[in-house]
Amino acid sequence: MNTPMIRTTVTLPEDLLFIIKKRALKEKRTMNEIVVESIQFNVLGKQTSSQVASKLPPSKTAGTIQMSKSMPIEKVFDAIKNPYDKKSIFGR
Numbered sequence: 001m002n003t004p005m006i007r008t009t010v011t012l013p014e015d016l017l018f019i020i021k022k023r024a025l026k027e028k029r030t031m032n033e034i035v036v037e038s039i040q041f042n043v044l045g046k047q048t049s050s051q052v053a054s055k056l057p058p059s060k061t062a063g064t065i066q067m068s069k070s071m072p073i074e075k076v077f078d079a080i081k082n083p084y085d086k087k088s089i090f091g092r
Helices: 016-028 031-044 049-054 073-081
Strands: none
Touching: 016 031
């Protein structure tokens, strides 16, 4: 469902605006996308895929994930949230 957008004006501290611009450039996204995503997360509690991905720790070694069609999706999400858990699908 596409929610209609409404243009508004928000006064931001200069240093915050600089951080938003820098992040938008780094992620190749618009400033609007960064601001809307941040508001959705902080006001509505919605977590986007880019926020989840940004929380993942860097890999120390290359590896694979053993998955099957019958694997519950919750198990995959648990492994993403806790990649160093010995019981996860990463099997570290």
